[in-house]
Amino acid sequence: MRKIKKDDTVLVLAGKDRGKTGVVRAITGGGDLVKVKGHRPKVTEDKAFVTNLNMVKRHLPQRPGVAQAGIIEKEMPMPLGKLQLICKSCSKATRVGFVVRADGKHRVCRKCGQDID
Numbered sequence: 001m002r003k004i005k006k007d008d009t010v011l012v013l014a015g016k017d018r019g020k021t022g023v024v025r026a027i028t029g030g031g032d033l034v035k036v037k038g039h040r041p042k043v044t045e046d047k048a049f050v051t052n053l054n055m056v057k058r059h060l061p062q063r064p065g066v067a068q069a070g071i072i073e074k075e076m077p078m079p080l081g082k083l084q085l086i087c088k089s090c091s092k093a094t095r096v097g098f099v100v101r102a103d104g105k106h107r108v109c110r111k112c113g114q115d116i117d
């Protein structure tokens, strides 16, 4: 279980968007073992795409079959370690804890102790 999930509101701790908050649009990784020729096998780092943060401009040439061309802006994924969850109950950036109850494992806010989900 990850500390950060899709649709969480997060605070960015590093990079050009440090201090900004956004909503997680997608999470990549998942601990897949990636094998690339000439490189040691590596476990992919979990990263999050945060809506409208860590944007980059990409210059896409006109290509047959590809509708997008020109200069586009897109989000780049950020490592989960550079993000901190914002608690819905106390609306503070917090560390995430886990509790196991009869109905399963839950994330809890380390500041106010409330369940996150």
Ligand SMILES: [Zn+2]
Pocket: 087, 088, 089, 090, 091, 092, 094, 109, 110, 111, 112, 113, 114
């Ligand atoms: Zn809280």
